[in-house]
Amino acid sequence: MAEHRTMQRAALLDAARALLSDGGTEALNFPALAERTGLARSSVYEYFRSRAAVVEELCAVDFPVWAAEVEAAMARADSPEGRIEAYVRQQLALVGDRRHRAVVAISASELDAGARERIRAAHGGLVALIVEALEDLGHEEPMLAAMLLQGIVDSAVRRIELGAAEDPARITEAAVSMALRGVLR
Template identity: 40%
Template sequence: MPRISAPTVALHRSAQQRALLDAARSLLAETGRPPTFAALAERAGLARPSVYQYFRSAEDLLRAMVEDVFPRWSATVTRAMDDAPDGRGRILAYVRANLELVAEGEHALATALASVGPAGAVAEGSRAMHDELLQPLADTLGTLGVSDVTRSAELINAVVNSGSRMIESGTPLEDVWASVQELVTPFVDRFAPGLAAPADGPPAAGQRA
């Protein structure tokens, strides 16, 4: 068993598992393939047998990665929306935060994970992520008085998906963001009149206005 480097065994195991998941994310992003336990152990600086103390099999590892990657995306978007000053800003922050995550490579990682992970776990995780992401957007649209919240949320998400594909194809984030603002802002302004947008849009995800 590796030397304990935390105050308790539980904290030690949590830290080691976090290190293994981060190493697995890095390897998947680099290769697009599921990391082998040998490569994972080398990247994390552990003996190969130690990996089996945390993950029983390659499928177990991938399932843990699904459970780790998708909720982190949702949490990042939710934080960005919570930092916005009003409903109008929350919607634009939702779009901006998603596009920033794509630009940082998180979407490519999630896509790679979906292509190699166990179908059941990935499908379930994807559905949960989709629902988690849309819920705060739908709640905000409802607060603004949008009549068909579900359809409007899906349409805004479609704009996000199109922008994501542009970014992954090489279009700079700020170029995509400028075009997305032109599409989304007039819609939002219909329900939040008098709230003029700053020239450069809402603050970047994670920054307060």
């Protein structure tokens, strides 16, 4: 029974990723989740109490995976500058990943305060990865620089997600250049 519930929950999360990725927040609703998974709509409520709960679970499941991928990319770099570049590049490479696109599709305002705080804490762990590289560079204010650097990444993510006129590779190169020039002064 527990294994069945685990499989159903995973199927619901996969369906939620697909709905968010393909249709944005309006596409994520319990009737659509039920249809995608073959469950009765009332059964979906047995797993999640709200859309926000679905999104919170997606973040709890997917964010550690993204952070591990960013951390692995940074670990392969052989200098603080290389770690900064890997931090930016890997996050932007994840934009096309359905897990990333699903979470980006949800506005933080749809989540309750507790969910927003848990997501913010997880995101803070990602930012902490870059603080060490900035400290290794001798940056005077590594936390401030890390937050601003993440702002560059977030802006590039939004630009790519919007399907901007620029090629995503061009956006990535511009973000990497801005990040490195900004932290290296």
